[in-house]
Amino acid sequence: MDNKRIGFIGVGAMGLPMALRLCQAGYNVVFTSRRDEAVQRLTAAGATAVPTPLLVASQSDVVMSCLPADDDLFQVFLGPDGVIENMQPGGTIIDFSTTSPMMIQRVAAEAARRQIRVVDAPVSGGVYGAERGTLTLMVGADGAVLEEVRPLLEVLGSQIYHVGDIGLGKVFKIINNLLAGTTLVLVGEALSLAANAGADLSLLYEVVKSSSGNSAAWTDAVPTLLQAAAEGDQPAPSPGFRLELMRKDLKLAEALGADLGTPLALTTLALQFYTAACSRGMAKEDAKQVGRLVARLANADLSPRASDGA
Known part of the structure; x- marks a missing residue:
């Protein structure tokens, strides 16, 4: 995974320190944010800011998201100019959000039609854990896909549990x-x-x-x-x-x-x-x-x- 381009959508209280850890680990990160603090801190760490999720998707092999609710997940991935329509086949989505199991399963079904894999990986541990890379990740995904992205997840968390299929993470x-x-x-x-x-x-x-x-x-x-x-x-x-x-x-x-x-x-x-x-x-x-x-x-x-x- 070392040469993969990483996109990050949702660089709020949790997403920002997670994206920073990826930068510090040497990954090429592209992100979108309207918050000046997030833009300044991530660009200073070497990340690239773009205006929209569409551009994040088009420039990334792996798109990560940390979003507040079902509506946000729908708009980012399934809405007009969403990630799935603009990501190359063979890419991977890793979603850290706490949303309903049904919504991530819907995202995964649409992604599969474009040969995009989805990893359902909500986290626990708060901002403290996000800053220190000690989060607990509850991963719902195909086992082979989890192993492929594990090096990325290990940058973010110290406990990674494979809990079943997509939706069970939620x-x-x-x-x-x-x-x-x-x-x-x-x-x-x-x-x-x-x-x-x-x-x-x-x-x-x-x-x-x-x-x-x-x-x-x-x-x-x-x-x-x-x-x-x-x-x-x-x-x-x-x-x-x-x-x-x-x-x-x-x-x-x-x-x-x-x-x-x-x-x-x-x-x-x-x-x-x-x-x-x-x-x-x-x-x-x-x-x-x-x-x-x-x-x-x-x-x-x-x-x-x-x-x-x-």
């Missing part, structure tokens, strides 16, 4: 975010109950972290929420994973459950908290901040002065 990622998103709501409930009971929240954090109630969400979210409360209920200025995106992912889980006849009562309930948070202007904040909304609804004060004085 299923695995949706389930991962179902667990993460619902647990963040539970973290908010636990802190609210503790605060209203007069518990020392910092001490509670340490106790649970070493007990059976611990989780990645607890370890990651609680310090963020307590810091926000200490600073006057102010969210962090640079969100890692936006609350509106977690809402989108829980909606994907809810829709998949409906399609498969699988009841997802807790997921549906958690989704309502994210919807309420978005309606209160929190959409662009980090998903962990859903716990602030839970605390407000419980009339719970998460600030250190409240718990310390109990």
